[in-house]
Amino acid sequence: MTPKGSPRDLVSEKGPYLHEIPIDEDHDGKTTHSSGASVLSFNMDRNRKDKRGLTFREAPVPRPPTLSRTKTIQIPQSRPKPNHAYLYHLFDPVIEGLLWDYMREVLIVVMMLVVLMWAALPLYWGSLAPGLSHAPNFKAWVVDFDGGPLGALVTESVINSTKVGNRHLDWEVKPASQFSSMQNLAQQVLEEKAWAAITINPGASSTLYIARAYGDYTYDQTTAVTLYIEQARNENAVGQLITPIATELLDKTLREFNARDIAAYIRAIRAHPDAVETSLESPSALAGAWWKTINLRPWNIAHDNNRANLFDTFRTVMSHRARQRLEAQLTYKSLVMLRIGLPLLAYIPISTSYAMLGLFFRAPFDAKFHSGAGFFVYVAYAYMDICALGLACEAAMSILRPDHMTLFLVSWLVVNISTPIEPPEMQARWYRYAYGMPF
Structure with missing residues (x-):
């Protein structure tokens, strides 16, 4: 339709007591009405001649306009589209294509999950494997501040334990002169220069013998040897591997020392009843030397990152x-x-x-x-x-892209959480990538 007001499209029928009636006309000379009713098409030349002979003051008998053609146009009414939602069964042929597309997508996702499962879960479960065979990877110190029979026996026993099997730590003998005090040694353990340290404390042998000789009932046998650990460094490594191995070694060593030393002491004083009676006043000294564990930094809370x-x-x-x-x-x-x-x-x-x-x-x-x-x-x-x-x-x-970010998230989490559970020293060699992981 052309814009309203063009001379070709607007045709007016005028007569006495009549209003102007605008009639829209198509470009092919046929007029239509939007309502779809019957419409008459006028001859333009004849209409102009009729207009010259008519005035508003005179009202002759109106002549009907010359009709050229009559046409009725029916414009179809728009009907609402039928809603086919929730109408089909699962195996309806109409949705067969959609069903197969869905099944194909699910199959692809399942295959990707299977591949991810075989790649990620063995990595995680392998990190949880018992690490007793990796015990020699943990560096530990033994320091003799005593210089007596007790210090010599403990040092020798600790070093000999590294020559058999792999149920031992990487023990290293450190000279006492390397540390200014016991606090200095403890500080170096806190700085993670060693996982653990055994110290034969100053005067351990002489204090034991004096307590026996004078019947010192205040003698504390656990002051002879000290085991320093740092549990917060890694609770699993310290609790499951370092502490059990170290305490088992000290228990065996000190029992052996006490058995020899007490037997030798009794043989030496059996001819002196007074000495026997005096030594009985200090049962702790008569029982021999023992050890205590100092946890420099306890593991007291779990915080998951x-x-x-x-x-x-x-x-x-x-x-x-x-x-x-x-x-x-x-x-x-x-x-x-x-x-x-x-x-x-x-x-x-x-x-x-x-x-x-x-x-x-x-x-x-x-x-x-x-x-x-x-x-x-x-x-x-x-x-x-x-x-x-x-x-x-x-x-x-x-x-x-977002569609596959869940697959990345699973693999990213598994790769990260496989390393902090155990320290790298306690795991297989390929877990050394932990040094570059955020967790």
Whole structure:
């Protein structure tokens, strides 16, 4: 239809007591009405002649316009499309194609999960395998501050244990002159220069003999030998491997020493009844030397960091959806800056909130520093951890897209949690990649 007001489209029929009646006309000279009723088509030349002979004041008998053609057009009314939702059964032929497409997609996902299962789960379960065969990988020290018979026997027994089998630590004899004090040795264990240390304390042999000779009932036999451990370094390694091996060795060694020493002492004093009576006043000294364990840093709380990976994965997927319309407008350099810079800012409140949860559960942030400093140290650690995990997810999103991010998340979690459960010294050699993992 042409715009209203064009001279060709607008035809007016005028007569006495009549109004103008606009009639729209098609380009082929046939007029139509939107209602679909019958419409008359007028001859334009004859209408012009009739207009010249008519005035508004005179009202002759109107002549009917010359009719050229009559046509009725019926415009079909739009009908609502029928809703076919929830009408078909599972094996209806109408949806057979859709059903096979669905089955194919499910089959592909199942195959991918099977491959992922065989690749990821053996890696995780292998990390949980008993690590007793890897005990010689743990460095430990033995230090003789005594210089007497007890120190000599304990040192010799510890070194001899490394010559048979593999149920022993990597014991190394350290000279007492290398340490300024017992506190200095303990500090070096805290700095993770050794997993454990056995010290034969100063004057252990002479103190034992004096207590027997004078009947010192205050003698503490556990002051002779000390085992230093740091349980917080790795609770599994210290609890399952280092402590059992070290205590078993000390138990065997000191029992052997006491059996020999007590027998020799009784042979020496049996001819002196007074000496026997005096030694009986100190039963602890008569029982012999023993040891005690000092846990320099106990493992007193479990704090799992792999939950942070879940939160960051959600942020990555949601950010990808929110960025769809924007990234098509940005240059490559601007897009890279956006995808790196914005997550680094977003990780600050996430890591701070994650660390603050520990305050409500009384996490011991004062293990090395005071509580305030320890808290912010943990915030910084959590931030670096989330950055390492999150930026890896951002890189994977560029390749896998959101549809397959769940597969990456499973593999990424398994690769990370397979390493911190046990230390690298307690696992097979290929788990040394743990030194480069965030967890």
